[in-house]
Amino acid sequence: MNSRGAEGMAMKRFKSILVTVTVTSEGGAGLLARAADLAVANGARLTVVDVAERLPAKFTTAMAREELQSALVASRTAELEALVEPIRGKLKPGVKVLVGIPFVEIIREVLRERHDLVMRVPEHRRAAPLFGSTDMHLMRKCPCAVWMIKPMRRKRFTRILAAVDPDPSESVKQGLNAKILELASSLAQREEGELHLVYAWAFYGESVLIGPRVGMSREEVDRWVMETEAEQRKELAELTEQHVPAGLRPRLHLVRGEARDVIPHVAAKNKVDLIVMGTVARTGIPGFFIGNTAEAVLQHVRCSVLTVKPKGFATPVKLE
DSSP: OOGOOOOGGGGGGOOOEEEOOTTOOTTTTHOOOOOOHHHHHTTEEEEEEEOOOOOOOGOOHHHHHHHHHHHHHEEEHHHOOOHHGGTTOOOOOOOEEEESOOHHOOOHHHHHHSSEEEOOOOSSSSSSSSOOOOHHHHHOOOSSSEEEEOOSSSSSEEEEEEEOOTTTOHHHHHHHHHHHHHHHHHHHHHTTTEEEEEEEEETTTHHHTTTTTTTTOHHHHHHHHHHHHHHHHHHHHHHHHSSSSSTTEHHHHHEOHHHHHHHHHHHHHHHOOOEEOOOSSSSTTTOOOOOOOHHHHHHOOOSSEEEOOOOOOOOOOOOO
């Protein structure tokens, strides 16, 4: 279905939203308010979780450890209930305190309850890199979309950047591009923000072509480069035509270079608030979590990020 006649359709795809929050985290209230609004707009379920550490066996007896663990969970649950209270006028969220390794238990909760979006405040909001260990594990291994929302003064995202990689010959990659553009477009409409598209392209083998073994002239190679750029521009335009609604007029950034450098540069130069991107470089391989390019990009951006996986991705985390 062409997205031009389906305004806001992409965000309607979320039917079960999982928010992971700690009672001490900065930005938790803002995250919950945004998640509640999104859940109401989608008619979606909303579940709010925190993860408590599992008490080590060597320090207490089994009975004492069980009592302490129960008391810890009860205390964290009460704190979480108080944190969630302001959004109860909009909907009735579920509240849970899980026990164990945070990213593992969050992904298991996604698998159990079939959540299709995880929302979270990044662990290292002022440090570099922005995302902590649990954040990266979720973006690598969680089977559903993961939205890392950095606390900010503004209530909306004013500039949204969709990072795409057009390739008509690969259906899985094109499917991922479609998902990225539909989500970014829908968010741009919802937030009344600017939509930007970035595509980093490269011309491989240039040094070999002008080297002594091949011996092509500089003029010939430059012509090939120009033809390649024109083809990439055409593919980007076609992708935009197919998956961006008619009412939006995105700014296109076709930049020659490596994506790991281009995406953070374009995001910083244009003061982007949110990047929508895929986190799997190789397609068709279940459990192949994250590509080197995506890893490098995530280490260098300083804004919120919404990450998605291609169809067929399988998480390596299993239910007990």
